[in-house]
Amino acid sequence: MKSHSSTLLAEVRTFRQNHPDVRYVDLIALDIPGRFYGKRYPVEMLEKVAAGSPLKLPQNAVLLGAQGGLFKIGDYCFHDGDPDANRRLVPGTLKPVSWEAQPLGQMLITSDGTEAPIEFEPREVLAKVLERLHRKGIHPVVAFELEFYLFDKKLNDGLPQFARDPLSDDPDDQPTLHIERLSRFAPVLDDMVQTAQTQGIDITVVTAELGPGQFEINFGHLDDGLRAADWAALFCRSTRGVALKHGYRASFMAKPYLQHPGSGMHVHVSLYDAAGNNLLAAHQQQPLRHAVAGCLALLPHCMPIFSPNHNAFRRLGGTVNAATKACWGYEDRDACVRIPESDPRNLRIEHRLASADANPYLVLAAILVGLEHGLDAAQEPIAPLNEDRTSGHDFPLEMLEAVRAMQQQPVLREGLGAEFVDVYCENKRQDHLAFQQEINAREYRWYL
Known part of the structure; x- marks a missing residue:
């Protein structure tokens, strides 16, 4: 785990050196309909996450419909208190975003490989099959x-x-x-x-x-x-x-x-x-x-x-x-x-x-x-x-x-x-x- 964190930390620090004008990084993952959700992080906070600080997003964000709303699905969404779930950074995916008006970065996040992966997260489903x-x-x-x-x-x-x-x-x-x-x-x-x-x-x-x-x-x-x-x-x-x-x-x-x-x-x-x-x-x-x-x-x-x-x-x-x-x-x-x-x-x-x-x-x-x-x-x-x-x-x-x-x-x-x-x-x-x-x-x- 320590080696994994040090690799991520080196990736973030190298990115900051190569792109000093980037202040924010979009941390993104794919939901069930195939749309990206996530958070925009200050790049200095990303360095803390890479070093081992927890990264949490609502578990039910994976369940968004095609228009972004939530549906009642079993005990999820409206009967579970909308809990957070741990995510991790995907190594090798921190890259610059060139199509926005301001300099940005983006990086994939996922729940696969965490202590409690989200069973219905698309990337986790594929990870289990592989x-x-x-x-x-x-x-x-x-x-x-x-x-x-x-x-x-x-x-x-x-x-x-x-x-x-x-x-x-x-x-x-x-x-x-x-x-x-x-x-x-x-x-x-x-x-x-x-x-x-x-x-x-x-x-x-x-x-x-x-x-x-x-x-x-x-x-x-x-x-x-x-x-x-x-x-x-x-x-x-x-x-x-x-x-x-x-x-x-x-x-x-x-x-x-x-x-x-x-x-x-x-x-x-x-x-x-x-x-x-x-x-x-x-x-x-x-x-x-x-x-x-x-x-x-x-x-x-x-x-x-x-x-x-x-x-x-x-x-x-x-x-x-x-x-x-x-x-x-x-x-x-x-x-x-x-x-x-x-x-x-x-x-x-x-x-x-x-x-x-x-x-x-x-x-x-x-x-x-x-x-x-x-x-x-x-x-x-x-x-x-x-x-x-x-x-x-x-x-x-x-x-x-x-x-x-x-x-x-x-x-x-x-x-x-x-x-x-x-x-x-x-x-x-x-x-x-x-x-x-x-x-x-x-x-x-x-x-x-």
Whole structure:
């Protein structure tokens, strides 16, 4: 513990030396809906925390709804006195913030690794899954890909407008899937990449996607699943800030336009043993097939994680490369679980179902539990799409049905933690019901 504190203290002191103009640091963590909460600390107080002073925030901050309010969930929120819970600083995440008007820093905090971790904190849920896999001799290597849209900074009657192309007055004149769009938006995209790299994130490939103003960012592969999810979360935060600085609005909303493709979170996962051997490639790739079967078996029960809100369900099945069933295939982007062509060393699955606004810690945790279940059950998967285009299991396409499917699934309750599953499902149910408590203009047009 002393060595851990001294490492953190050295990190804070080095940061202060390199950034003497920074007076405050945002200490941040991801809540259940995937939004950051936290506190802004004077940098001199951060040094005390790094040296071992307690860092406490309300436990129930993790339970915030999509709009920031609290719901009654079991004995939490309104029957527990709103207690504080210990957090710790995540080493290596203290970085400068360049998109704000004043010099700031930011640093991730978490309850995992504390004396009393919060069972329903997303990062803690993933940490427990990874610890269990490591005890079994399974070491995941993970890479995220995130799609997002650029919009004009100002909304029009609350509706998003296409990002203004510097070379065209016509908002529809944006070359899709074309390298030219990367050039047209180079100033903001370059700043996003450089800012992410300053945060310690390994950005690899930038792609212009099919939707107008839509892009995809790929991250490097990591043998630390927690850090891989950290990268995805931090990238969303920095990208929104950089976009505003350039006069745009960046959004990871799953389906901003009905007529254009939605934005997804694709996760590449390979599994290795302690000696570095790819477990999925052993025995003529039989473990790969078992892992796929496990993923597909649990996928219909994980939909509240993969599609965490009403809008995210709109993304499914309506446009290019968005699956309508739990299915798999080799080099097939219509599949939820795609097996990219690769050599045995790099054999992996690409899980393509989650929306871009899903919680990366929980998405990865759910995928890993599916892989683990498949390896344990050792069952063969259904036919791949390459052999049968109709192959696949149905999954829920609306939130309340999805919550019911998730809450009673015994493998998920054991793999992710029963307390987490109950809390998460109730949070999603309450969020969905709150979203429905508004009459929109279409209802008056149809029913008045």
